[in-house]
Structure formats: C-alpha cells, structure tokens
Amino acid sequence: MIITNHVWTGAVIGAVAPGPVSALAAGVASHFALDRTPHWGDDSIFLQVAVPDGLVGLTAMGLLARVTPAHRRARVLAGMLGACLPDADKPSNLFFGRSPFPAALDEWHVSIQREDAGRLPQELLVATVGLLAARWVLRHDRAGRRIR
Numbered sequence: 001m002i003i004t005n006h007v008w009t010g011a012v013i014g015a016v017a018p019g020p021v022s023a024l025a026a027g028v029a030s031h032f033a034l035d036r037t038p039h040w041g042d043d044s045i046f047l048q049v050a051v052p053d054g055l056v057g058l059t060a061m062g063l064l065a066r067v068t069p070a071h072r073r074a075r076v077l078a079g080m081l082g083a084c085l086p087d088a089d090k091p092s093n094l095f096f097g098r099s100p101f102p103a104a105l106d107e108w109h110v111s112i113q114r115e116d117a118g119r120l121p122q123e124l125l126v127a128t129v130g131l132l133a134a135r136w137v138l139r140h141d142r143a144g145r146r147i148r
C-alpha cells in the first residue's frame with residue numbers, strides 16, 4: 001500500500017484518539033489492517049512509485065499537521081507516525097541494507113499483503129479522497145463545526 005494512504009489514515013486516527021500514545025499504537029495497528037485489505041503492489045515498478053509516494057506522503061504529513069488545530073497536533077502527528085512506522089523497513093533496506101525490525105516481523109508483514117499490480121488507480125483514488133476527508137476531519141469538531 002502506498003504510504004500516503006497510511007498517512008491520512010493515521011491523521012484521522014490521531015484526531016479522534018484520546019492522546020498521543022494511543023494514537024501511535026492505533027496508527028501502528030491501522031497499518032497492518034490496511035495492508036490486509038486488497039491494494040496495489042508491483043515489485044517491478046516499486047521504486048519508481050515509492051520515491052514519489054514517499055515525497056507526497058511527507059508533504060501530506062506537513063500539510064495535515066499545518067491544518068490541524070494546536071490542541072490536536074501531537075495526537076495527529078503520533079497517529080501518522082505510527083501508521084507509517086511499520087514501513088520503515090523499506091527505506092532502511094534501500095539505504096542501509098537492513099531492516100530495523102526483527103526478521104520474523106518483516107516476514108509476517110510481507111505475508112499479510114494482498115497486493116495486485118492492477119490496483120494502482122484504486123490506490124490513487126483512495127489516497128485523494130482520503131486526504132480530502134482527513135483535511136475535513138482535522139478542521140472540524142465531532143459535531144461537525146469548523147474549528148480551523
């Protein structure tokens with residue numbers, strides 16, 4: 001799954017979590033739940049997509065943090081960090097030649113993927129709609145009133 005979808009999911013989780021620690025933990029859990037859903041994946045073009053996706057994901061994190069009211073910002077950042085953390089093995093493997101996680105965790109992480117090379121349009125649509133939804137959630141309270 002592209003990292004951008006983990007970013008917006010983590011932001012929404014952080015917006016509704018009671019605190020940063022629970023947001024971080026729920027963000028990590030959301031990562032594995034999303035990786036279990038059918039999503040795009042194609043090892044033959046992984047790097048061509050991963051680099052722009054990483055940059056878009058980082059930009060999305062910055063923009064979502066910027067629109068988040070200060071009283072929610074730590075939770076939202078923790079949610080986004082937790083939601084992205086399990087994929088830290090990918091850049092670590094690329095740049096340092098090893099994963100920061102135990103091999104058993106990495107093997108399990110790979111085993112739960114439900115990837116299909118034909119799902120890139122679905123993945124990009126989910127990312128676009130998800131980022132817009134996250135932006136709305138971050139700018140409104142639970143009653144739907146705009147707070148920022």
Ligand SMILES: [Zn+2]
Nearest residue numbers: 031035086087
């Ligand atoms: Zn993953």
